[in-house]
Structures are given as structure tokens and as C-alpha cells.
Amino acid sequence: MKLSSLPVIKLPVVDVTTDPLDLLITGLVLRMKQLARTSPQFIELIYDRSFRIEIGTVQGVARQIIIDQGKVSTAASVTQSADFKIQFVDSEYAVKTLMKGDPTAFMTGMQSGNIKMEGDFSLLVWFNQVAKLVVPKIPKPIKQRIKQARQFLKDKTGR
Secondary structure, three states, X not given: OOHHHOOOOEXXXXXXXXXXXXXXXXXXXXXXXXXHHHOHHHHHHHOOOEEEEXXXXXXXXXXXXXXXXXXEEEXXXXXXXXXXXXXXXXXXXXXXXXXHOOHHHHHHHHHHOOEEEEEOXXXXXXXXXXXXXXXXXXXXXXXXXXXXXXXXXXXXXOO
16 A cells, blocks of 8 residues: 555644654654653753744655754644755655665655755754754664564565
8 A cells, every 4th residue: 555545634732644754754753752851962052042944745745843942843734934844746656765764765866856855954964964963762672672573574575
């Protein structure tokens, strides 16, 4: 099933839609809020800074990540212009590209026209630094169990 085949509905209680990109960015912001309380490296990246990064699609899905003097928030409705904008061809492509966590994927996307960026490009560097902190560190024993489980599933399914 393609990600884009899901119906998109607004979930007003949490100000998020079921669009995969909207869900991903909302989750990212929740993790960033946690890091703003627990990670000295992240706190250093947002301390005494104010800016907006808008991530969206050609179809109009857009969400802003707002950094304001050490606080992290998000807005689905674009009420203020962003300091840096990343626009993807569609939500499915955006999620796949962001989940790769590979800066070269952005370069490839820009060259192919699937990603457009404008504004303060130093915020792209900031975003890449944040991406390294967002993924939680998994303890070695848990990594080993995950590896064993994947191997078990691979053996059972033949994939």
C-alpha cells in the first residue's frame, strides 16, 4: 500500500493531519521538545536562537518547526513566513528522503527537481546537526536482540 493512498483527515485535538509528512514532522518536534529538556548538545543548538523552518509539499501540506529562545514548537497553518523552506514533490517522497537521514539524498532530490529549498541555508546545516541527535541511542543488548529478531523473521519468511 502506498503512503499517499491513505485518506488525509485533520485531527483537531493535536493539530495534525494523517498526512505521512505531517505526522513525521509532528513526531520530530515532539522528540525535539524532549531533547530541549534533556540534551545539553541540543539545548546548545537552540539556546538564544529564533527561526522557523517550513517543511512541505507541492500539494500544500506544510508544517513549521519553530525555535524561539530555547523553546521548540510547531504550527500547521503557515501564519508567518519561514526563514528556511524545504518543499518536496509529495509526502511519500518527503518521508522516504527524511527517513534515509542521508544529506546526499537531499542533493539528489534538488538536482532532480523533487526538492526545492529557499531561504537561510545555514538552517539546513542546523537541521542536519539536529537529525544526528534525534535518533535515540539504543543500548547494545537491545540492538543485539533486534538483530536476532530480524534474522529470525528473515529465516521464516525467506526474505
